Amino acid sequence: MRSPSSYNGFFDGNPHAPHRPFSIGLRTLLILLTGLGLLPLALLGVWSIHAAGEYQQREQERSMLDLARALSSAADAELDGVVSTLAGMARTPALAAGDVAAFYAVARLQAETQPEWLSVILTDGNGNMLFRTTALMAPPPCRSPIRPACAKRWPCATPWSATSRAVQAAAWRCPCGCRWPMPPAACTC
CATH class of the missing domain: 1.20.5 (Single alpha-helices involved in coiled-coils or other helix-helix interfaces)
Incomplete structure (x- = not known):
């Protein structure tokens, strides 16, 4: 019987045993050959x-x-x-003449024809609200959040606010009537 440390019977007690070369079984050789073939x-x-x-x-x-x-x-x-619609509204004869009541009718009609618009709000040069189309013509005085920007004649937008219809809305204003969107540096205000 061979000991685990023997090599081809060399340490089995017979130092004159013939030396056999290291051999690999056929099954091992086939598995190794298959693995090397499948590797690529x-x-x-x-x-x-x-x-x-x-x-x-x-x-x-x-x-x-x-x-x-x-x-x-x-x-x-x-x-x-939207900009072209608002520009058209800004060029109406009623607004040019300063007739706020006549322009209110135009703005209300325009707001009703635009399904995604909630309201049209008109402010003066100081940011004081003159009217909004969701209210009657003579609203109570309202301090506009854009008053500081109006005083400096900067284009501005109010912060987003929730409305009664659960829609987000913001008011845009440019004192000179320039075309939005435009970088503030390009504005003629």
């Missing part, structure tokens, strides 16, 4: 999965960029429409 296939599979993941990530980034551009374009178009 496994590496190719890992590489192709990685390449497919990178491709999918690039395509997702591209589609998100296209979606952001489309959304930006739609928002710009909506904003341009």
Whole structure:
């Protein structure tokens, strides 16, 4: 019987035993050969999965960029429409003549035709509210949150506020009537 420390029978008690070369069994050799043959296939599979993941990530980034551009374009178009409507309202003869009551009728009609508008608010040069279309013509005096900006003749917007219809709203104003959106440095005020 061979001891675990023996090598091909050399330490089995017979120092004159013939020396046999190290041998690997056929089953072990076939398993090793199969593993070495499948290794390139496994590496190719890992590489192709990685390449497919990178491709999918690039395509997702591209589609998100296209979606952001489309959304930006739609928002710009909506904003341009609102600006042109407000610019048209600002050029009405009633407002040019200073007839606030006549302009109130125009503003109320315009606010009713714009489904996404909550109200039209008219303020004087000091930021004092003259009217809002959601109230009667003679509202109680109201201190406007844009009064400090009006005093300095800066374009400004009021903070977002919740309305009775649970919609967020903000008032925009530019003292010179310049076209929004525009950087404050480009404003002629």
